[in-house]
Amino acid sequence: QxxxxxxxxxxxxxxxxxxxxxxxxxxxxxxxxxxxxxxxxxxxxxxxxxxxxxxxxxxxxxxxxxxxxxxxxxxxxxxxxxxxxxxxxxxxxxxxxxxxxxxxxxxxxxxxxxxxxxxxxxxxxxxxxxxxxxxxxxxxxxxxxxxxxxxxxxxxxxxxxxxxPGAGQAVKLCNQLICGINIQAVCEAIALGRASGVDLEQMRSVLLGGSAASWMLDKLGPAMIAGDADAGFRIDLMLKDLRLVQEQAQALSVPLPGTALVTSQYIEARAHGEGGNGNQALFRVYDRMTNR
Ligand code: NAD
Known part of the structure; x- marks a missing residue:
């Protein structure tokens, strides 16, 4: 049809x-x-x-x-x-x-x-x-x-x-909360893996076979490892979604401490002029924290 x-x-x-x-x-x-x-x-x-x-x-x-x-x-x-x-x-x-x-x-x-x-x-x-x-x-x-x-x-x-009406957005906001915190987890693991001196591409392949596998590790991991901040879902749009998540949570009195933490990191990224980069560029926050 x-x-x-x-x-x-x-x-x-x-x-x-x-x-x-x-x-x-x-x-x-x-x-x-x-x-x-x-x-x-x-x-x-x-x-x-x-x-x-x-x-x-x-x-x-x-x-x-x-x-x-x-x-x-x-x-x-x-x-x-x-x-x-x-x-x-x-x-x-x-x-x-x-x-x-x-x-x-x-x-x-x-x-x-x-x-x-x-x-x-x-x-x-x-x-x-x-x-x-x-x-x-x-x-x-x-x-x-x-x-x-x-x-x-x-x-x-x-x-x-x-x-x-609105239920589609309510589910999408839960999706975005998971995406934001997943990206943070992958960036954090890459920061530790790098400092430990392991082969990061190999680490990614190994982890994709186990219980740490995720869409973010699979699809965005290569760009994070290569230091490619450019294309994709812009940090500005991710911050918009995290704002919508927090508005919904405040209206319903649901505490979201994980979301609050990752939102602060995205705000830090935007303060460094990265609002137009892809959201995988959260790895740059970890680069700065580890003085890379
Ligand atoms: P985008 O900024 O690349 O595209 C938005 C388009 O809308 C632009 O071409 C812009 O010129 C146009 N536009 C803006 N104001 C307009 C107006 N008043 N009239 C007509 N056109 C107008 O954004 P995107 O990445 O395509 O995302 C679009 C939406 O989908 C956002 O709400 C985003 O959060 C959501 N989303 C994005 C992704 C992603 O990975 N990029 C994934 C899922 C959902």
Missing amino acids: TGSVGFIGLGTMGREMARNLIEAGHTVTAFDIVGDAVAAAVAAGAKPAKSPAEAAANADIAITMLPDTPQVEEVIYGEGGLLASPPRGRLIVDMSTISPVAVRRMHADLKAAGTDFIDAPVSGGPIGAKNATLTIMAGGEAAAFARAEPFFRGMGTTITHVGA
């Missing part, structure tokens, strides 16, 4: 997700505030749009993949936005990681205007986006989820309706 998609936000993740929707046979009309991002989507087979409303106009579904809550609010509530000009299919899916509180407000406002809204954040990183193997966790009404599911299948493999 194929259809038409208005895709808004063509960055690290969105450009790959839009391309996979095209490869799955869907028609994609693409918008981003960065003209080059739209041009790249057009080269991959999308039609260009000049606003979110234009991207959505003839679409069965509008999908947003934007940095943070204010950008999603702009695309929904702003001029040329989706609240006033919803997609023909009256279905909007936000796949960014944003505030669950904001998601519930958007859901209510759109519902009052006759449009379904699903929060469907993702896990799997740029690799998962590229290979269409994302894990997608969706919140919202079951009927709306069912309408979105054929489109999710073009982008991901593990696709689950996890509950009411």
Whole structure:
């Protein structure tokens, strides 16, 4: 079953997700505030749009993949936005990681205007986006989820309706908490292994065969060992997610001491001008602490 998609936000993740929707046979009309991002989507087979409303106009579904809550609010509530000009299919899916509180407000406002809204954040990183193997966790009404599911299948493999509006974000925030603390654990182990003089690549292979194996050790370990701070999920975005985790935890009175510690380390990394680096660059905090 194929259809038409208005895709808004063509960055690290969105450009790959839009391309996979095209490869799955869907028609994609693409918008981003960065003209080059739209041009790249057009080269991959999308039609260009000049606003979110234009991207959505003839679409069965509008999908947003934007940095943070204010950008999603702009695309929904702003001029040329989706609240006033919803997609023909009256279905909007936000796949960014944003505030669950904001998601519930958007859901209510759109519902009052006759449009379904699903929060469907993702896990799997740029690799998962590229290979269409994302894990997608969706919140919202079951009927709306069912309408979105054929489109999710073009982008991901593990696709689950996890509950009411905002539940997708609630699960994603738990995911991010684990990711942040896992990255810290791998960086810390590499710092100790290096000081101990062991072969770090071999250490990584050995550990991947045992109970310390993790996605972070597997996918980000090579960049940490090679000292490659560049690409990937930006530290600024990780700090945004850790902020959302802590807002949720404070609202619900849940202490998260591990999250608090790793958040401080990411703030230290940003203070050293590394907000634009990939989140594996937490290893630089350990480089500084060990005077490397
Ligand atoms: P990104 O910054 O690379 O891409 C965001 C895109 O949105 C950019 O192209 C930007 O120009 C565009 N944009 C910003 N404001 C806009 C607006 N008002 N209208 C239209 N376009 C606008 O970010 P990303 O890495 O692709 O991440 C997107 C979301 O997915 C974030 O919420 C992030 O936390 C989440 N996420 C990222 C990853 C990852 O590994 N990169 C993994 C899972 C989830």
